[in-house]
Amino acid sequence: MNTEIVDKLSQIGELKGKTEHISLKAKDVLTQLVKVAKIESTDASNRIEGIFTSATRLEKLINQSTMPKNRSEEEISGYRNVLTLIHENYPYIPITANSILALHKELFAFTSSTWGGSFKDSDNQIVTRFADGHSEVRFNPPPAFITRELVENLCDAYNQAIQEHTFPELIIDAAFMLDFVSIHPFRDGNGRMSRLLMLLTTYRADYDVGKYISLERLIEQTKSAYYDTLLRSAGSAWEHNENDYQPYVNYFLSIVLQAYRELNDRIDFTSDRTLDASEMIIKALQNSLKPLSRRELMNLIPQYSETSIKHALASLRQQQKIDLVGKGRASRYILK
Template identity: 40%
Template sequence: MTTLRRFLGEFSSMPATVGWYLADLGEFKGRQEMFTRRAPQKLQALRQHALVESTVSSNRIEGVKIDQSRINTVVFGSPHLRDRDEEEVRGYRQALSWIHDDGDSIPITEKTVLNLHRLVRGDIWDAGAYKDKDGEIVQRYPDGRSRVRFRPVSARNTPDQMGKLVSLYDDAARSRAIPPAILLAAWNLDFLCIHPFRDGNGRVSRLLLLLQLYHWGFDVGCYISLERIIEENKERYYETLEESSRGWHEDRHDPWPYIQFLLFVLKTAYKEYEQRLSDVGNGRGNKTELILQAIAKANQSFSISEIRDRCPEVSLEMIRRILKRLRDDKRIESTGRGRNARWRKTGNW
């Protein structure tokens, strides 16, 4: 029995913190249009920034990385792609563009799920196809040890389970028996527990979450990268997923840790959305503001490369220029020289 089937049968006692999240999200959603009207000329810049961050972060969570200097070219240009990683990064960007452009008209169907997988996996033999062999989700440790974290649905049962999951989503959406934000998170958990593909499940799950958010009027993922927030909280992401998937096959699992995590991601995105639009409305430069926010979120000690990871479309030269200005203003100081140089926050952040 999946989480959705259980909720449709009896949706009751949810943790009090979930209720608080839902109340906060309701307020954010209510103010969404007001903030969008405040600075419509800046929304395209936010959207483009989120497109880069989401593409890079969602792939990086799964170990798919490309050269920092190639990010803008791969995401926005039409270059000759050098390797599989660049192909998958480009494919994720194409999937994001499809959702951002046509999200309201893209249904939650198996065809949509397979099409998203085909995009993110690129030119590989099983792109857009369910797994044909059973597998395990294995956690590997630096010392060479490993353990089985979860055994997904078998390959033989995957098509049937995915068909039922899509049908359950339709039933839940029509009945409105489950609050939309919880519905999306519960469906996302069930999808990851089925684990329908040999590879690419995490990336497809994040794209489907974005698509479903569009369907329910939560537009924040267009302007703030949900994938980047998940990457910044990656340990919590994997911990709550493991906690909530334990006992899933026997219907003895506790879905709330993972559901609360995704609600936290959504609330964090809305808070950042309002902050960025407020800052833009005060006349601050968009790229400068992105750098300042990245520094504010960084540890007390940080490197230029860490800031660049958070602002992938901002040039290295501009980051250095802002750091120099902040150093002159006594807000940061350099603690080294050369490639290993680090910076330390000294002023009020």
């Protein structure tokens, strides 16, 4: 391990310790953060794969107040269910090939696909699609006929490493995620499954920050670095066991560290119950380096309802303390 990785592990441990001593008055804030993270995780992980719906439809799907009306919403609903399953049952989900198949089946449960819950039956490729429309093959995963054996071996190696404390658990989790993506065991859903397994393994290692702060959102926000480090750490060298895990491990730890920093900031920011919604909005805008949307403000101030935030924003505009810039979905709030 290089010094950068050691330093990140140390910082994560320190911040994790702080979150474990949260005062009781912050518990209701954590409950709201869980709700926000579920929406952001489901949205971000699917958007990475080009699967999305409107914000209104997304919230209804997460709340299970509507049924999916197209293929994208079917896949979003499947992700929601697997995410909830992991949140609520992670201690009882072992890291095995059968567990992975069961989660994959649930991921595609709302679709008409017949291959959900089955390993790929034909060879596939890892392809990068660029904004200008062209695509490039980044990596040719192992052939389909050895997929089950590779996944079983990966799970066995992971469990043995955890049991023997070969490396810090977060490093083992990162290596597991990289190897899973490199095997690319499914016809579809490999990226989403890798991020769901990221949550499962980190939860089982007692790093549950992804429950409160969306790791998937942080990955989507750094998508270029995500794909770059996957390529640098895997690529063609992976099949010859000559790859370098460090770039991806370093990136993965950066995501976990950022999440713990954000969680501590959220707790510090929202723990003062003496501030009303208007004061919290002003405080959020003062701390922000950019204009904030109403949704972003709601996520930052989870202890107040959407109605309270709306009323406070209207009042602050009337008092000429804030301005609204942009229109429609691009609307953002700034201080006067």
